[in-house]
Amino acid sequence: MSEQDRTGLEPQSIAAAHGVASDPAFGAVAPPLYMSSTYEFAGYEQPRAYDYGRLANPTRDLLVEALAQLEGGAGAVVTSSGMAAIDLLVGRLRPTDLVVAPHDCYGGTMRLLKARAERGHIRLRLVDQGDEAAYAAALAEGAALVLIETPSNPLMRVVDIAALAARAKAAGAAVAVDNTFLSPALQQPLALGADHVIHSTTKYINGHSDVIGGAVISADADQAAQLRQWANVVGCGGAPFDAWLTLRGLRTLFARMEMQQANAMAIARHLEAHPAVAAVHYPGLPSHAGHAVAARQQRGFGAMLSFDLVGGAEAAKRFIAAVRVFTLAESLGGVESLVAHPATMTHADMGEEARAVAGIGDGLLRLSVGLEAERDLIAGLESGLSAC
Numbered sequence: 337m338s339e340q341d342r343t344g345l346e347p348q349s350i351a352a353a354h355g356v357a358s359d360p361a362f363g364a365v366a367p368p369l370y371m372s373s374t375y376e377f378a379g380y381e382q383p384r385a386y387d388y389g390r391l392a393n394p395t396r397d398l399l400v401e402a403l404a405q406l407e408g409g410a411g412a413v414v415t416s417s418g419m420a421a422i423d424l425l426v427g428r429l430r431p432t433d434l435v436v437a438p439h440d441c442y443g444g445t446m447r448l449l450k451a452r453a454e455r456g457h458i459r460l461r462l463v464d465q466g467d468e469a470a471y472a473a474a475l476a477e478g479a480a481l482v483l484i485e486t487p488s489n490p491l492m493r494v495v496d497i498a499a500l501a502a503r504a505k506a507a508g509a510a511v512a513v514d515n516t517f518l519s520p521a522l523q524q525p526l527a528l529g530a531d532h533v534i535h536s537t538t539k540y541i542n543g544h545s546d547v548i549g550g551a552v553i554s555a556d557a558d559q560a561a562q563l564r565q566w567a568n569v570v571g572c573g574g575a576p577f578d579a580w581l582t583l584r585g586l587r588t589l590f591a592r593m594e595m596q597q598a599n600a601m602a603i604a605r606h607l608e609a610h611p612a613v614a615a616v617h618y619p620g621l622p623s624h625a626g627h628a629v630a631a632r633q634q635r636g637f638g639a640m641l642s643f644d645l646v647g648g649a650e651a652a653k654r655f656i657a658a659v660r661v662f663t664l665a666e667s668l669g670g671v672e673s674l675v676a677h678p679a680t681m682t683h684a685d686m687g688e689e690a691r692a693v694a695g696i697g698d699g700l701l702r703l704s705v706g707l708e709a710e711r712d713l714i715a716g717l718e719s720g721l722s723a724c
């Protein structure tokens with residue numbers, strides 16, 4: 337689609353302008369939105385670049401190209417949700433194939449993997465990604481696909497992608513990293529040895545809490561082409577309007593990330609010094625167990641963090657009733673700040689026992705830090721904390 341040669345441009349430039357001024361019909365600067373489901377053939381046995389919208393759409397392809405370039409991949413598939421992106425990889429596997437996934441992976445991912453395993457579509461091993469022996473044992477069973485999530489949700493545990501990927505590949509497994517929490521602006525797993533990157537573009541890539549979408553970006557062109565075909569087989573491609581909105585959101589990804597993570601760092605420092613707070617989980621703090629690995633493999637520490645209140649469940653309840661500026665909601669990565677209570681919201685399905693094993697207490701709160709002014713964010717949290 338894109339007429340201009342943009343090879344060699346910095347990632348910020350790709351995000352800001354991929355597909356700009358590429359409209360052959362009218363020279364539109366903002367890429368047009370093509371809603372058509374089907375395309376006229378030029379004549380007998382003469383299809384054009386596009387024939388049917390399930391396989392490919394010009395608007396969606398601009399997003400595909402931009403995401404592939406931002407992650408340093410050979411190609412990508414844009415899907416209707418982050419879950420569809422994960423299932424694009426998992427749903428193609430065979431009943432004998434083993435998937436190794438983190439025991440504290442995103443709740444929706446857990447539900448999908450368990451559902452597929454229960455139906456006999458895959459074999460599944462859930463491991464603590466930080467436990468070397470458990471990881472080695474799972475790989476030794478002959479893993480076909482290893483899923484990695486870092487930083488993890490909601491405790492922001494960080495694992496070394498290069499080390500885990502090297503071991504998985506030595507064992508013959510493909511490696512997919514869910515990069516939703518950082519976006520390509522802050523972490524590029526393919527450069528660290530992963531085969532695929534997964535995104536819920538619902539989060540930072542779109543960034544405005546108004547689209548559900550996903551993507552898989554692959555390092556290898558042949559793999560990318562196979563996934564594109566599989567997306568056509570199962571029909572999980574993203575809608576054109578969603579792609580158009582997501583491309584619009586992507587324009588400001590780098591600027592948003594920079595300001596949101598600066599706000600998150602200020603908040604993490606403030607919370608760490610607060611008497612009502614027992615622990616802060618933010619990879620940007622030197623006290624965080626994954627700080628050194630995060631500093632090495634990430635370009636920034638991101639805008640997600642969580643913290644434990646000294647007063648437990650009761651304090652969390654009072655905090656939520658009194659907090660300002662932050663909206664009580666699930667999801668993350670938007671321009672507006674959100675607060676979630678994992679034990680009763682995102683991680684309620686897990687059950688109390690599994691939460692205790694994972695370290696998700698009743699006094700844990702998760703923040704997705706947005707673009708509001710730092711002093712308003714801190715004042716908003718202070719109203720909550722003073723009620724604890």
Ligand SMILES: *Cc1c(COP(=O)(O)O)cnc(C)c1O
Nearest residue numbers: 417418419442444516536538549
């Ligand atoms: C939200 C999320 C998903 C699922 O994406 P949807 O767009 O909601 O389907 C997957 N992984 C992570 C880490 C997420 O935060």
